Amino acid sequence: MENIVRGKVWKREKVDTADIISTKVWLENLNNLDPDILGKHAMTPIDSEFASKAMKGDFSIIISGKNFGGGGKSFEHGVIALKAVGIGLVIAESFARYNFRNSINNGLPVLECKGIFNAVEAGDEIEADLSTGVVKNLTSGAVLQAPPLPEFVLGIMKAGSYTAYIRNQLRQAGNGEAHCPEETR
């Protein structure tokens, strides 16, 4: 059941890229994606206790509203920071494009789930099955359906990153080219 993610919730309706990691920290670490450094600054612009609480295990799932990670550029610092403090899943009404792609490419599962924001409170316990898209609020009993993550995306999560996943595929193929299994195409 490795595709099941379970954890407590941190919730905020509007979260921009500059909230996940401040522009100042990003600029100071332009070419440095050190998780230890970036993790300390996760969400500090909107929640100064986020990193310490997440690392203590108070929560590991982020619930948000529309356009999570908006206003961003293609930089990946925010995703690295969230992973570093133990965030294992982000569920939002919708995602900004760079943030959505960066999350999956860096092995952080994301589910786009209509109605999630009002169905969950901070501190609730959530169980999400990435392979079916079923999101259960264990605290309230509410059940929601998100588009599931297909096999190849689960493969990326398992490998830890898109490039690591493709590297494995290439190695299995013997060299130059890789193709995803037919059923996932």
Next chain:
Amino acid sequence: MPGMTITEKILAKASGRQSVRPGELVNARVNALMMTDLKGPYVFKVFEEELGASKITKDLNVVFVLDHLGPAHDIKTAEQFKACRAAARKYALPHFYDLGRQGIGHQVMCEDGFVLPGTVVAGIDSHSTTYGALGAVSFGISNSEGAVILATGELWLKVPETTRFTVTGNLPRRVSGKDIFLHIIGMTKWNGEVLYKAVEFDGPAIAALSVSDRMAMCNMVAEMGAKNGIIAPDEKTEEYLSKWPEKKYDPVFSDPDAVFSHEYSVDVSSLSPQVSVPHRIDDVRPVETVAGRKIDQAFLGSCTNGRLEDLMIAAEILRGRKVHPDVRLIVAPASQKIYLEAVRNGTFEILTEAGAAVLTPNCAACAGIGSGNIASGEVCISSTNRNFEGRMGAKDSEVYLASPATVAASAVEGVIADPRKY
């Protein structure tokens, strides 16, 4: 089962599926990949070091251009070009556009036949949305995603919802596709109806637009925060692609019962030329309300509006006139092919006589990293696609975005001017 939009159909086909629904993640075959001098060497670094790859997948058109930095003006740029050339040579890339046959990547992708209707095309640059003008699904991606495409010819994609803009009315004289787009972004702002979605342009006013103007519109959907912009192929698309009779493609159209997340109707029959004022792309006003603003520079070029018909409209306005003495007009055609045509048909003679400085094709002033930067306090009216703070140079300089006609009229008057007078 409801019908699909053109974007959904193309993504279904590229991922070997009968149908797809918005929100689904698919692994799609990519037909062509564009990369530039800014990113190229890093893409190959990821390709080799992170993917451990050694050969580029078959059946992928890889187009590699030197477009952002122009002829090297310093040693750092020269070294970057050297690294680009080394990579192109190492992988024996057949479509490497070095200086002398160069063009802006988005332009050469379309004008050299690498974009076919019904296909998925990616570029390592935000304005790769341009190719949607020919009925392809196209978008910008990162270095590492580009490396994945090089190695596999595939990329994971989210099927976006589609927002459709149906554009009607006869476009008034001296009003262009650029003006339609600026009007639309001014109307919708950066909102949830377009963010990370496909934007489909449709309707009689779009059918009446040239492929060049359609490219300007799809180019700029990147500025709306959309995933891709797309216009269904028609006779104009066919004619544009008729240069390559050997290239076969299946045109794809939205089903009559396709589901759109939002639909807008836009009547352009009384549209004024539009100007996006500093420093927000979606702060758009009719030209008459900003006319008279003094300018220091006018820039005509870029992947948005550096095509032959853009240069010819400017020449029409500048014929027999002079660029205002307090203004410099910089012109950068989008490709060598356009340059040659503009030389042959007299466009550059007119522009040069009027006092324009014509550059070799590249992104030039647009991104603030080529030729034509502006100093503190200076104001530029530009045919390009971005006007955020410092985009074209000094942090406190200002960029007004407008059509080629408005840029040319303003260059004559030394202030932002209404091109309908000319």
